[in-house]
Amino acid sequence: MTEQKTEERLSFQAEVTKLLDIVVHSLYSDRQIFLRELISNASDACDKLRYEALTQPALRDGLGEFRITLRIDAEARTLEVADNGIGMTRDDLVHNLGTIAHSGTQEFVRALAASDKKGDATLIGQFGVGFYSSFMVSERVDVFSRRAGDAQGWHWQSDGGGDFTVAEAEVPSTGTRIVLHLREDAKEFLETYRLRSIVKTYSDHIAIPVVLLDTDKDGNPQEETINEASALWTRPRSEITEEQYTEFYHHVGHAFDEPWHTLHFKAEGAIEYTGLLFIPSTKPFDLFQPDRKTHVKLYVNRVFITDDAPDLLPAYLRFVRGIVDSADLPLNVSREMLQHNPVLKKIQGGLVKRLLGDLKKRAEAADEYAAFWEVFGSVLKEGIYEDFERRTDVLELARFRSSTTDGWVSLADVVARMKTGQEAIYYITGDDPEYLKRSPQLEGFRAKGVEVLLLTDPVDEFWINSVPTYQDKPLKSAASSAAGLDQVADPETRDEADADKAPEDQIEALAKALKDTLGDAVKAVRASTRLTESPVCLVAEEGDMSLHLERMLKQAGQGAGPGAGRVMEINPGHPLIKGMAGKAAAGEGGAEAVADMGQLLLDQARIMEGEPPADPVAFARRMSAVMVGAL
Numbered sequence: 001m002t003e004q005k006t007e008e009r010l011s012f013q014a015e016v017t018k019l020l021d022i023v024v025h026s027l028y029s030d031r032q033i034f035l036r037e038l039i040s041n042a043s044d045a046c047d048k049l050r051y052e053a054l055t056q057p058a059l060r061d062g063l064g065e066f067r068i069t070l071r072i073d074a075e076a077r078t079l080e081v082a083d084n085g086i087g088m089t090r091d092d093l094v095h096n097l098g099t100i101a102h103s104g105t106q107e108f109v110r111a112l113a114a115s116d117k118k119g120d121a122t123l124i125g126q127f128g129v130g131f132y133s134s135f136m137v138s139e140r141v142d143v144f145s146r147r148a149g150d151a152q153g154w155h156w157q158s159d160g161g162g163d164f165t166v167a168e169a170e171v172p173s174t175g176t177r178i179v180l181h182l183r184e185d186a187k188e189f190l191e192t193y194r195l196r197s198i199v200k201t202y203s204d205h206i207a208i209p210v211v212l213l214d215t216d217k218d219g220n221p222q223e224e225t226i227n228e229a230s231a232l233w234t235r236p237r238s239e240i241t242e243e244q245y246t247e248f249y250h251h252v253g254h255a256f257d258e259p260w261h262t263l264h265f266k267a268e269g270a271i272e273y274t275g276l277l278f279i280p281s282t283k284p285f286d287l288f289q290p291d292r293k294t295h296v297k298l299y300v301n302r303v304f305i306t307d308d309a310p311d312l313l314p315a316y317l318r319f320v321r322g323i324v325d326s327a328d329l330p331l332n333v334s335r336e337m338l339q340h341n342p343v344l345k346k347i348q349g350g351l352v353k354r355l356l357g358d359l360k361k362r363a364e365a366a367d368e369y370a371a372f373w374e375v376f377g378s379v380l381k382e383g384i385y386e387d388f389e390r391r392t393d394v395l396e397l398a399r400f401r402s403s404t405t406d407g408w409v410s411l412a413d414v415v416a417r418m419k420t421g422q423e424a425i426y427y428i429t430g431d432d433p434e435y436l437k438r439s440p441q442l443e444g445f446r447a448k449g450v451e452v453l454l455l456t457d458p459v460d461e462f463w464i465n466s467v468p469t470y471q472d473k474p475l476k477s478a479a480s481s482a483a484g485l486d487q488v489a490d491p492e493t494r495d496e497a498d499a500d501k502a503p504e505d506q507i508e509a510l511a512k513a514l515k516d517t518l519g520d521a522v523k524a525v526r527a528s529t530r531l532t533e534s535p536v537c538l539v540a541e542e543g544d545m546s547l548h549l550e551r552m553l554k555q556a557g558q559g560a561g562p563g564a565g566r567v568m569e570i571n572p573g574h575p576l577i578k579g580m581a582g583k584a585a586a587g588e589g590g591a592e593a594v595a596d597m598g599q600l601l602l603d604q605a606r607i608m609e610g611e612p613p614a615d616p617v618a619f620a621r622r623m624s625a626v627m628v629g630a631l
Ligand SMILES: Nc1ncnc2c1ncn2[C@@H]1O[C@H](COP(=O)(O)OP(=O)(O)OP(=O)(O)O)[C@@H](O)[C@H]1O
Pocket: 037, 040, 041, 042, 045, 083, 085, 086, 087, 088, 096, 097, 102, 104, 105, 128, 129, 130, 131, 132, 176, 254
């Protein structure tokens, strides 16, 4: 039995205390999920030991088959969940059960802090709180654990208040035994039928037997395995229900949403493997962490190897969860051997092909696909520049906002709608699709009914330059000076507007005067063929960095100041430009006459780009002077 010495009392990390306070006092619904969490941890612990024992078989000496046991003691009002898995050292106990190590739980606390309803019970469903969910049903929890390979065992105990104790304890064998001292109002979890039904619902897919220990009416011990206890992915698809897939996804993906897509297959041929992959329906919290880690677990012949296999999936599919099990890797494969492993590379090729193939099929149902795209599109698009081989496949899966239609469009849609004389697929990059739609750079496109893709994900700036053409059509920035809009057929209404322009020589004189005044603040001043309503706009010279990218880099603390190397386009049909052109062409003194207005126009163009005027004080002074002149 357990004899305690050297007891230490330690405080929970502040976030854990906050979390436990909510778990203990505010969460009353779905309390049965504590059992799923404990069984899930126990199963992970067995997987870890099975893997370590591949290279150190002595770790499993005398342990027998892996199993998870549930034991009820109605008199003591306790429920025990025990495993013969990897176990925990003192430091593991303090760290794993005293701090919030798991980032999912961290996210839960963050979401709680952001939620206006304190103690919002629905959040637990979205994030799960793992081990800490035990306190939903317990007034006290004891954990007895001994790490594989260690002789010393440990006893952790807490009532879910601000602290816990850890002490040396005699623990008879490797593994972990969790004793829940159930609350008066949680006695239902002492009923065997209740446990059976919870395990069937939530833990049937666990590959390790979950055994209910009981006694018959004469007091003889009874054992009953209450889950299916075979790896779910090895069962035929026809025998697996939707609910079982979902539960497995929750377990393997540490997720709590419904999968948007489930892909279960057996690949046969040179390399044989089974895959059970899921695409979540909501964004995992770590999607944009810099390590861009993928999350598919690797098994060899049903033995868990790692959840960190490089090369199993490319980073742009890091939202996928699930497992791959292959018999074509050696069981004792080390993590080093997994680096640049040719078998894994082949498996990766197969997985990517199937996943992209399935996405293509699901893209046929536009609304359903939009739900996926809105959540993961910005990640999938990384594949356009990272996966050269499959660039076209990924491009075809990509959806965009467009200047002429609501909803999502594909590149193929845009090509099919191209106007007579239009040779390029046009796009514009920026932060907000609604704003982009109205931007001055697109005026000419709007007037000619030419569709422009509105690219508002930061990643768009990166892939767009790696795709020269799609279906032989070049992709061109609508905010570039060489957009080539003049080749697109004009609708008839535009003829009259053309007739109403300032004469070319006057425009040339104005362009020169403006360039003289603005100096290096602009690269050039030119007559525009795109502007129909605004007097001016800024565009990038062909081949130069887009204005949006320049702004992004500047915000990130890199790159040049505003306005470097931009071309100012002026609208020869706008009354202001016509008036200024007349003045500029009037000879001596013309340049001075337009100097202040020129500066104001540049500032106006900057403001429309979402940037402040270069010199706000000078801007205000000029603005006032112009207004005085108008009085
Ligand atoms: N039965 C166990 N045997 C060994 N280690 C365990 C056991 N239960 C928990 N742990 C350790 O404690 C850690 C924290 O567990 P917890 O359930 O809070 O989070 P998690 O399992 O990492 O994530 P999630 O909340 O998504 O389930 C685990 O990652 C594991 O290292």
